[in-house]
Amino acid sequence: MTSPNATSRERILANALSLFAARGADAVSVRDIAAAAGVSPALILHHFGSRERLRQEVDESVIATFDYLLDAEATTASVTTASVVELMTAGLPPGSPLPAYVRQLVLTNSPAGSKLFKRWYELTVNVTAQMDAAGQTNPTDDPAMRAAFLLANDLALLLLQRHIEDATGVDPLSTAGLQRWATIALGAYTDGVFVPPHPE
Amino acid sequence: MTSPNATSRERILANALSLFAARGADAVSVRDIAAAAGVSPALILHHFGSRERLRQEVDESVIATFDYLLDAEATTASVTTASVVELMTAGLPPGSPLPAYVRQLVLTNSPAGSKLFKRWYELTVNVTAQMDAAGQTNPTDDPAMRAAFLLANDLALLLLQRHIEDATGVDPLSTAGLQRWATIALGAYTDGVFVPPHPE
DNA sequence: TGCAAGACTGAACACTTGTTCAGTACGGTG
DNA sequence: CACCGTACTGAACAAGTGTTCAGTCTTGCA
Numbered sequence: 001m002t003s004p005n006a007t008s009r010e011r012i013l014a015n016a017l018s019l020f021a022a023r024g025a026d027a028v029s030v031r032d033i034a035a036a037a038g039v040s041p042a043l044i045l046h047h048f049g050s051r052e053r054l055r056q057e058v059d060e061s062v063i064a065t066f067d068y069l070l071d072a073e074a075t076t077a078s079v080t081t082a083s084v085v086e087l088m089t090a091g092l093p094p095g096s097p098l099p100a101y102v103r104q105l106v107l108t109n110s111p112a113g114s115k116l117f118k119r120w121y122e123l124t125v126n127v128t129a130q131m132d133a134a135g136q137t138n139p140t141d142d143p144a145m146r147a148a149f150l151l152a153n154d155l156a157l158l159l160l161q162r163h164i165e166d167a168t169g170v171d172p173l174s175t176a177g178l179q180r181w182a183t184i185a186l187g188a189y190t191d192g193v194f195v196p197p198h199p200e
Numbered sequence: 201m202t203s204p205n206a207t208s209r210e211r212i213l214a215n216a217l218s219l220f221a222a223r224g225a226d227a228v229s230v231r232d233i234a235a236a237a238g239v240s241p242a243l244i245l246h247h248f249g250s251r252e253r254l255r256q257e258v259d260e261s262v263i264a265t266f267d268y269l270l271d272a273e274a275t276t277a278s279v280t281t282a283s284v285v286e287l288m289t290a291g292l293p294p295g296s297p298l299p300a301y302v303r304q305l306v307l308t309n310s311p312a313g314s315k316l317f318k319r320w321y322e323l324t325v326n327v328t329a330q331m332d333a334a335g336q337t338n339p340t341d342d343p344a345m346r347a348a349f350l351l352a353n354d355l356a357l358l359l360l361q362r363h364i365e366d367a368t369g370v371d372p373l374s375t376a377g378l379q380r381w382a383t384i385a386l387g388a389y390t391d392g393v394f395v396p397p398h399p400e
Numbered sequence: 401t402g403c404a405a406g407a408c409t410g411a412a413c414a415c416t417t418g419t420t421c422a423g424t425a426c427g428g429t430g
Numbered sequence: 431c432a433c434c435g436t437a438c439t440g441a442a443c444a445a446g447t448g449t450t451c452a453g454t455c456t457t458g459c460a
Contacts, residue, residue: 250419
């Protein structure tokens with residue numbers, strides 16, 4: 001899980017991230033993390049002061065990772081889909097605990113979750129505004145709500161991953177699943193899903 | 201919160217539901233519920249045997265409520281939007297803790313959450329299949345994934361309510377907010393959001 | 401070599417948790 | 431009336447929690 005020559009501090013952080021992601025931060029004790037990292041519980045308090053500060057530091061590291069991913073995306077690739085989920089699956093190693101951790105962040109009332117959502121929302125507003133200006137979207141008189149709609153739908157895939165996998169039999173975050181999902185989403189957002197009530 | 205002539209057992213159930221919905225079931229102690237219901241902690245164990253069985257009973261009552269709502273919807277109204285969120289906001293009293301509880305259910309790995317999602321998924325599959333047969337939808341070769349997409353987008357509104365309210369300034373589950381949201385959703389699903397890459 | 405600073409631990413602390421249990425109050429039935 | 435079952439409580443228990451602390455081991459610098 002962690003490279004064996006990592007410092008104890010780094011091992012604590014990495015294992016805390018994994019455990020928080022898997023079970024939710026409130027369900028993980030200092031002793032759990034200590035056992036996973038192979039250190040004594042007291043060492044965690046020595047390095048981080050309190051359980052809460054460890055949690056905050058994990059939050060900050062996650063936010064920093066996303067800042068890095070967004071920067072990398074902004075410089076290298078062109079603006080393609082502006083999908084947070086695709087950004088994550090493309091930029092993170094396959095077994096990364098980060099998607100699960102983000103799920104926990106967004107669903108609890110943590111300030112880090114609010115920060116991430118707010119950042120993604122502004123990104124969505126900007127991208128859709130650019131597309132508006134380029135004439136690539138159908139006009140709307142409620143761009144704020146439309147951005148929220150698109151972002152929420154994007155995150156829904158992440159939040160409901162398990163349930164969607166249960167229902168359809170395919171992990172929607174796998175390569176194959178994501179492709180099917182993206183096909184549906186793209187089709188829905190361009191051609192629509194329902195036919196207009198007054199055809200002609 | 202609860203009618204004063206309700207039995208202690210009913211008061212315990214109602215207060216447990218509210219507290220579970222607000223904080224998440226794992227963050228609520230037996231003593232918390234006892235204090236809210238105005239009884240001793242031991243009485244909760246007397247009526248329900250264990251904390252876990254109380255939790256299960258709350259889950260069952262929530263599922264029963266949704267069964268009732270779905271039945272009522274099926275008999276009275278015609279199939280309009282098949283939106284779970286609209287079903288909830290229309291069929292529940294304004295201050296109901298149920299939406300928040302469902303959020304908790306769906307986010308944790310609880311069997312009750314899986315049960316609800318599976319039920320809603322089948323409902324979505326059926327409704328879209330009917331619309332397919334009636335020629336009210338654009339054709340797709342992946343109806344299973346399309347149903348998952350529509351359902352996930354619907355639930356996203358519920359799961360991300362707080363964040364959407366923070367970002368847009370409007371509670372998307374309020375009457376006004378829901379109307380704006382529905383307008384966006386309907387427009388997106390009929391006319392599309394993005395213009396096709398090859399216009400003509 | 402000596403010493404200071406940091407990494408690190410085991411044991412203990414005060415507290416909260418779910419649960420048990422003996423016992424009280426009460427309401428209906430024989 | 432006596433009796434029994436049920437609702438209900440206060441006190442206690444064992445286990446788990448975050449945190450503290452005195453003390454050991456190691457490392458690098460004077």
